[in-house]
Amino acid sequence: MIDTITLEVARYRPEQETEPTFERFEVPFNKDWVVLDALNYIKDRLDGSLSYRWSCRMGVCGSCGMMVNGEPKLTCATFLSKYVPGPIRVEPLRYFPVVRDLAVEMTDFMDKLKSVKPWIIRQEERPLSEGEYLQTPVQLDNYKQFSMCINCMICYAACPVYGLDHHFIGPAALALAQRYNMDSRDQGTDERLDLLSQHEGIWGCTFVGECTKACPKNVDPAGAIQQYKLKAATEWFKSFLMPWGRK
Amino acid sequence: MKETHNYTLYHPKWYRERVSTYWWARQWSYFRFILRELSSIFVAYFVVLILFLLHALSQGPESYAAIQEWLRTPFAITLNFISLLFTLFHTITWFNLTPRAMPVRIGGKRLPDWMIAAPNYVAWVVISAIVAWFVIGG
Amino acid sequence: MDISSHDVLLVGGGGAGLRAAIAVSETNPKLKVAVVSKVYPMRSHTVSAEGGAAAVIKSNDSLDEHAYDTVSGGDWMSDQDAVEAFVKEAPEEMLRLEHWGCPWSREPDGHIAVRPFGGMKKERTWFAADKTGFHMLHTLFQTSLKYNAITRYDEFFVTKLLVDGGRVQGVVAIELMSGKIHAILAKAVILCTGGCGRVFPFTTNANIKNGDGMALAYRAGVPLKDMEFVQYHPTGLPFTGILITEAARSEGGYLLNKDGYRYLQDYNLGTPQPKPVLRSMELGPRDRLSQAFVKEMEKGRTIDTPYGPVVHLDIRHLGEKIINTKLPFVRELCLKYQNIDPIKEMIPVRPVVHYMMGGVHTDLNAATALTGLYAAGEVACVSINGANRLGSNSLTELLVFGARAGKAAAAFASETAEPGSHVVAQAMDEQRRLERQFLSKTDGRESIATIREEMQATIEKGAGIYRTGDLLAQAAQNLRRLQERFQNVAITDHSYTFNTELTAVLELAFMLDVAETIVQSALQRSESRGAHQRTDFPKRDDEKYLAHSLIYRNEDGSSRLEYLPVTITRWPPAERVYGK
Amino acid sequence: MGKRSNEPLVWSLFSSGGVIAAFMIPILLFLFGLAFPLGWIEAPGYEQIMTLVRHPLTRLVLFGLCSLPLFHWAHRFRFTLYDGLQIKHLNELITVFCYGGAVVGTLLAGYILWNIP
Numbered sequence A: 001m002i003d004t005i006t007l008e009v010a011r012y013r014p015e016q017e018t019e020p021t022f023e024r025f026e027v028p029f030n031k032d033w034v035v036l037d038a039l040n041y042i043k044d045r046l047d048g049s050l051s052y053r054w055s056c057r058m059g060v061c062g063s064c065g066m067m068v069n070g071e072p073k074l075t076c077a078t079f080l081s082k083y084v085p086g087p088i089r090v091e092p093l094r095y096f097p098v099v100r101d102l103a104v105e106m107t108d109f110m111d112k113l114k115s116v117k118p119w120i121i122r123q124e125e126r127p128l129s130e131g132e133y134l135q136t137p138v139q140l141d142n143y144k145q146f147s148m149c150i151n152c153m154i155c156y157a158a159c160p161v162y163g164l165d166h167h168f169i170g171p172a173a174l175a176l177a178q179r180y181n182m183d184s185r186d187q188g189t190d191e192r193l194d195l196l197s198q199h200e201g202i203w204g205c206t207f208v209g210e211c212t213k214a215c216p217k218n219v220d221p222a223g224a225i226q227q228y229k230l231k232a233a234t235e236w237f238k239s240f241l242m243p244w245g246r247k
Numbered sequence B: 001m002k003e004t005h006n007y008t009l010y011h012p013k014w015y016r017e018r019v020s021t022y023w024w025a026r027q028w029s030y031f032r033f034i035l036r037e038l039s040s041i042f043v044a045y046f047v048v049l050i051l052f053l054l055h056a057l058s059q060g061p062e063s064y065a066a067i068q069e070w071l072r073t074p075f076a077i078t079l080n081f082i083s084l085l086f087t088l089f090h091t092i093t094w095f096n097l098t099p100r101a102m103p104v105r106i107g108g109k110r111l112p113d114w115m116i117a118a119p120n121y122v123a124w125v126v127i128s129a130i131v132a133w134f135v136i137g138g
Numbered sequence C: 001m002d003i004s005s006h007d008v009l010l011v012g013g014g015g016a017g018l019r020a021a022i023a024v025s026e027t028n029p030k031l032k033v034a035v036v037s038k039v040y041p042m043r044s045h046t047v048s049a050e051g052g053a054a055a056v057i058k059s060n061d062s063l064d065e066h067a068y069d070t071v072s073g074g075d076w077m078s079d080q081d082a083v084e085a086f087v088k089e090a091p092e093e094m095l096r097l098e099h100w101g102c103p104w105s106r107e108p109d110g111h112i113a114v115r116p117f118g119g120m121k122k123e124r125t126w127f128a129a130d131k132t133g134f135h136m137l138h139t140l141f142q143t144s145l146k147y148n149a150i151t152r153y154d155e156f157f158v159t160k161l162l163v164d165g166g167r168v169q170g171v172v173a174i175e176l177m178s179g180k181i182h183a184i185l186a187k188a189v190i191l192c193t194g195g196c197g198r199v200f201p202f203t204t205n206a207n208i209k210n211g212d213g214m215a216l217a218y219r220a221g222v223p224l225k226d227m228e229f230v231q232y233h234p235t236g237l238p239f240t241g242i243l244i245t246e247a248a249r250s251e252g253g254y255l256l257n258k259d260g261y262r263y264l265q266d267y268n269l270g271t272p273q274p275k276p277v278l279r280s281m282e283l284g285p286r287d288r289l290s291q292a293f294v295k296e297m298e299k300g301r302t303i304d305t306p307y308g309p310v311v312h313l314d315i316r317h318l319g320e321k322i323i324n325t326k327l328p329f330v331r332e333l334c335l336k337y338q339n340i341d342p343i344k345e346m347i348p349v350r351p352v353v354h355y356m357m358g359g360v361h362t363d364l365n366a367a368t369a370l371t372g373l374y375a376a377g378e379v380a381c382v383s384i385n386g387a388n389r390l391g392s393n394s395l396t397e398l399l400v401f402g403a404r405a406g407k408a409a410a411a412f413a414s415e416t417a418e419p420g421s422h423v424v425a426q427a428m429d430e431q432r433r434l435e436r437q438f439l440s441k442t443d444g445r446e447s448i449a450t451i452r453e454e455m456q457a458t459i460e461k462g463a464g465i466y467r468t469g470d471l472l473a474q475a476a477q478n479l480r481r482l483q484e485r486f487q488n489v490a491i492t493d494h495s496y497t498f499n500t501e502l503t504a505v506l507e508l509a510f511m512l513d514v515a516e517t518i519v520q521s522a523l524q525r526s527e528s529r530g531a532h533q534r535t536d537f538p539k540r541d542d543e544k545y546l547a548h549s550l551i552y553r554n555e556d557g558s559s560r561l562e563y564l565p566v567t568i569t570r571w572p573p574a575e576r577v578y579g580k
Numbered sequence D: 001m002g003k004r005s006n007e008p009l010v011w012s013l014f015s016s017g018g019v020i021a022a023f024m025i026p027i028l029l030f031l032f033g034l035a036f037p038l039g040w041i042e043a044p045g046y047e048q049i050m051t052l053v054r055h056p057l058t059r060l061v062l063f064g065l066c067s068l069p070l071f072h073w074a075h076r077f078r079f080t081l082y083d084g085l086q087i088k089h090l091n092e093l094i095t096v097f098c099y100g101g102a103v104v105g106t107l108l109a110g111y112i113l114w115n116i117p
């Protein structure tokens, strides 16, 4: 059993530096600690200026994604014990601009989420007085997996296509679009399809599949995107063969 | 601290790392991905080979014999061996990805991935047997 | 300094804030709405809520029963007019969320499914597996993206309410990304900043729940109501404080002591049955369950662990199938954080600080005592929760009172003049204060973490599950000392860019204020009721204390208390009976 | 980028090519590239092959086998060039080279197969 473990933490202080450096910290080793606990230890006792995001510490708010030894991880769900004897290298999420230390810039991601119209689109709203839309457990199950995304952006940090081309809408946003498409209450599939069958939408994805492997919530964005491609291709042929079929 | 660095108040510069040209060499899973993509070159090579064979066939038995001669050279054997490995890699990765792209649900439950992939492999064996039967014995 | 102006401004992008923002836009699409939040909205703590949200929808249920459960659960401290409005509007609000796409769990025929919950006589808790809050928050957030009138200020930390001429006219906020200080002006401001669990050492609450909104209002002279009522949830994982949802018990889980005995039967909570019985045993209210734990501990019948004494929550008998379909997140959390599989092993649990019944005093329309200022969600106290909140009422409360606040603020903003220029001068002062006290301060000596930890230890000792006058008085004294030491706090980070040490120190200041209000309110209430248990006054005293406490801040920083009678409409105070 | 792109078409060609390639290429490559030249299996004679190839159905299959996998290559290779070498700015050139190549190959295949006596 070891007593301490070393963390190599990326620091970037834009007021002083032009590029990130690494700083080593030695923290007590506790088998119940996750990487985030170690960072909090550093912030509380060793260096109060270390900056990073976190909130829930239970893997559901999606704020604490970072690169841990080169892999994108939720630091509140990644135990130190996995990396014994260390050192553990902690860096900001890959492929995003770094703002400060371990915090990345995420407005690009937020814009992408919005761009897929992630809300129920209806030709006609159902009045509340008529009660709920009926949705069987099977219908619920159709989109449920894609609704589990916590927007942690880990899949973006895993996807080289996003790294190379920031115009690519990317895994989580596409999975979210698919979440609404598959929802029996939604009627916006066509609207979203027009938007997403452009190059930056689904077609940029070359099915690297790393997004799904890295996703801490089993959302399977890779699957969502391929299913989307299949759907878009079918629609394309339909509109080609029956131009009058679409509005 | 670098001397040349300048910070504008309220407009911190974001640090952007350029993705290395060799990004695919840095991580095993990425490398695997690139290999998978490169398998397409060998697919194309195969088509070219077939076209040569067909062309030779249409030119008569001598040309066909000549190309068969070439196929026996160590170079051709090596090339074809490597191509076979790559196309096998293509086949396997392709089959294993189908469950992702086409989930099958029966009675509201998503079938486990292997159950969707397995029929592919069965079909592959059958098709290969048929093709072989036609070519060799047909 | 940047100055911008809106009609209605929301502080907080959690469930309450987003619901209110949408309500403003729907009431009057012309109004410019701003949502200011210190974290991106979908990171707000509503995301962690697991179990469900209560609303009457089934034909075997009635509004009166929901109201009665709530009132008795709150030990008759709830304002009954508020409760009646709440239960009446709850189903409609929940349906609205269904129409916006919330993936509620369903019955086989496609109707909304409901589950039982602690202290409720009927099954009326809607749920989305055991990630209800997560799904509600994401549904609200994604739906809010549809409204172009809503401007978001993400990762802006509000430090002060701007008040002039007797009404609130905006806020001062730090933009984390750049360090720039903004004056964001508005005709109406709605506080939706959530609770303050982080005042305590062991809590289910996220890092961002520091009582900011309570302190902001308190400092602006607005009274806080019923701050002595702090809810302990009986089942948190030791060490992390991660919540194991009440749904684990409502699906049929048992609480067992060291000897494998369902000890709740010894505490007037009914007799054990193999299947869960509503309002009985494990489905009793949270205050009673947490108190029973302490009694067991005193009898030496809990199990010791490095992270304190625990009891066991046993759900093994539910079987793999139920656990995987109805409690998948419980399993995930246990596997991940406790390294046990609840299908095969018992879950160690102990009471953990969970929820704040008290908060900014508001009326039925979420209006506070300060003109133009509204509050909704956990930060507010309309008073439906009384002395003890029933599980699954809070998520519904966010919707009902979020919507009410939005509508009221929209109406107010539509007929109110633009904010004046005086407040800009005030904002400049605030900017100078922040610079002087924090950003350019180099001479401090006290560590932020130490003061925070001492504050947490103090309040746990003084205002834990059981309290006494002596311990509370001592805690009050300690807190005052900590306030003094805080003046000498050390700041090492002087950067303008994403300075999380600055936010930590500001949050600590908020928490110190809130801690003081909790201790002072508890000190003055010489009775035991719901979550407020005084061993020196073990009886409920309706004669003197059927009244809400209102705590005000005096000019000199000290506090004073007033009392406001509880509104009773149809359910006169009675004994709380469970297990019968 | 308002207009709908042709991606669905090329993607469909890519996918069907991928399927055909996966099922058929390994066995053929094994037979013609290794087994026959190395004498593991006795190679069929010229006439035997010709009989097989003359059949219209065989020609159709061969046409598909040549054309679609070329599109499979074209699509994948295009993206490999984009991503692997980061030369997306040469977009037009790459597109013409890849899909153009596949079209030429397809025409060639048609020509050869048509002209088999």
Ligand SMILES: Cc1cc2nc3c(=O)[nH]c(=O)nc-3n(C[C@H](O)[C@H](O)[C@H](O)COP(=O)(O)OP(=O)(O)OC[C@H]3O[C@@H](n4cnc5c(N)ncnc54)[C@H](O)[C@@H]3O)c2cc1C
Pocket (backbone or CB within 6 Å): C011, C012, C013, C014, C015, C016, C017, C036, C037, C038, C039, C040, C041, C044, C045, C046, C047, C048, C049, C050, C051, C052, C053, C054, C132, C133, C156, C157, C158, C159, C192, C193, C194, C195, C204, C205, C206, C208, C209, C212, C213, C243, C245, C354, C355, C376, C377, C378, C379, C391, C392, C393, C394, C395, C396, C398
């Ligand atoms: C683990 C857990 C499980 C729960 N389960 C249930 C349940 O099953 N059923 C139920 O009914 N209730 C449950 N609750 C209670 C319920 O979830 C909360 O009471 C509720 O979500 C609070 O929502 P809110 O909108 O008021 O605040 P929050 O969601 O906490 O949002 C607060 C917002 O205010 C912002 N903010 C705060 N301070 C500032 C500042 N200074 N400047 C700018 N912005 C600021 C934050 O950024 C955030 O956006 C649970 C609570 C917890 C902790």
Ligand code: SF4
Pocket (backbone or CB within 6 Å): A148, A149, A150, A151, A152, A153, A154, A155, A156, A171, A172, A175, A211, A214, A215, A216, A217, A218, A219, A220, A221
């Ligand atoms: S899809 Fe998975 S990895 Fe991507 S943002 Fe959502 S939860 Fe995170």
Ligand code: F3S
Pocket (backbone or CB within 6 Å): A158, A159, A160, A161, A162, A170, A171, A204, A205, A206, A207, A208, A209, A210, A211, A212, A221, A222, A225
């Ligand atoms: S990793 Fe990227 S390329 Fe596609 S399958 Fe996932 S989005």
Ligand code: FES
Pocket (backbone or CB within 6 Å): A054, A055, A056, A057, A058, A059, A060, A061, A062, A063, A064, A065, A074, A075, A076, A077
């Ligand atoms: S802190 Fe919320 S996901 Fe890690």
